[in-house]
Amino acid sequence: MSSLPAGISHDALADLLLALADDELVLGYWDSEWTGIAPLLEEDVAMSSMAQDEIGHALAYYSLLAPHSGIDPDAYAFGRTPPEYRFARLLGHARTDWGFTIARRYLYETADAVRLESLSRSAWPELAGLTAKMRREEAYHLLHLETWFTTFMSAAPSAAERFRANLAQLWPDALDLFAPLPGEDELLRCGILPEPMSTLGARWEATVRPRLEAASVAVPLNSATLPPRSGGQHPDFSWLWNEMTMVYRLELGAVW
Numbered sequence: 001m002s003s004l005p006a007g008i009s010h011d012a013l014a015d016l017l018l019a020l021a022d023d024e025l026v027l028g029y030w031d032s033e034w035t036g037i038a039p040l041l042e043e044d045v046a047m048s049s050m051a052q053d054e055i056g057h058a059l060a061y062y063s064l065l066a067p068h069s070g071i072d073p074d075a076y077a078f079g080r081t082p083p084e085y086r087f088a089r090l091l092g093h094a095r096t097d098w099g100f101t102i103a104r105r106y107l108y109e110t111a112d113a114v115r116l117e118s119l120s121r122s123a124w125p126e127l128a129g130l131t132a133k134m135r136r137e138e139a140y141h142l143l144h145l146e147t148w149f150t151t152f153m154s155a156a157p158s159a160a161e162r163f164r165a166n167l168a169q170l171w172p173d174a175l176d177l178f179a180p181l182p183g184e185d186e187l188l189r190c191g192i193l194p195e196p197m198s199t200l201g202a203r204w205e206a207t208v209r210p211r212l213e214a215a216s217v218a219v220p221l222n223s224a225t226l227p228p229r230s231g232g233q234h235p236d237f238s239w240l241w242n243e244m245t246m247v248y249r250l251e252l253g254a255v256w
Helices: 009-031 041-069 073-078 097-120 127-153 157-180 184-190 197-214 237-250
Strands: none
Touching: 009 041, 009 073, 009 184, 009 237, 041 073, 073 237, 097 127, 097 157, 097 197, 097 237, 127 157, 127 237, 157 197
């Protein structure tokens, strides 16, 4: 079992790791749906690869929590009911079209870059080491999405405008990535979380908002207080949950 900073409870640890893992798992499964139907062969390969990365990162987070909970990583990933998942609202939407997928990916990857940079300075060595490794992998994701951002903004006016509308629509839900965690005070006190989520959110917004505004994306002002994460209650997620847990539920407790 990995050594944790003194004074941290299981609940606070789960608040952080399940939020991180569920974000990655759900995004990975939504985007894996593009396998075989992406608009370009190269994008078929790229999106499949990125989706696989995210699902692998989710497994790594679940595996970090498992020794402290006694719960198998597969049970975290596939054994919960939809309302028990803690991903951000941004990840609850169905994938819809390619522009929507890229808009969500862009917002998520830019936010995750800020989050991972901070977590790589965690006082918990296992989390710091894991997120430092993820940062190296995610850098390629971000480069890919930056290229697509530029591509859409220089596309035909109708396509560019639809992409702007997708970004504006998803912006409020992207803020949920930095909603305060129930056990945040404990995580900060122990140094597992180096900075408050609100600080990370402000850092992300200071980077991304000017880029969006320069591209004529009408992003609304932030609301004053974000509610706790509740992505699992998104109506679109019920369908995805059924798809991604179908095999696991065929024979509960089976070893695959």
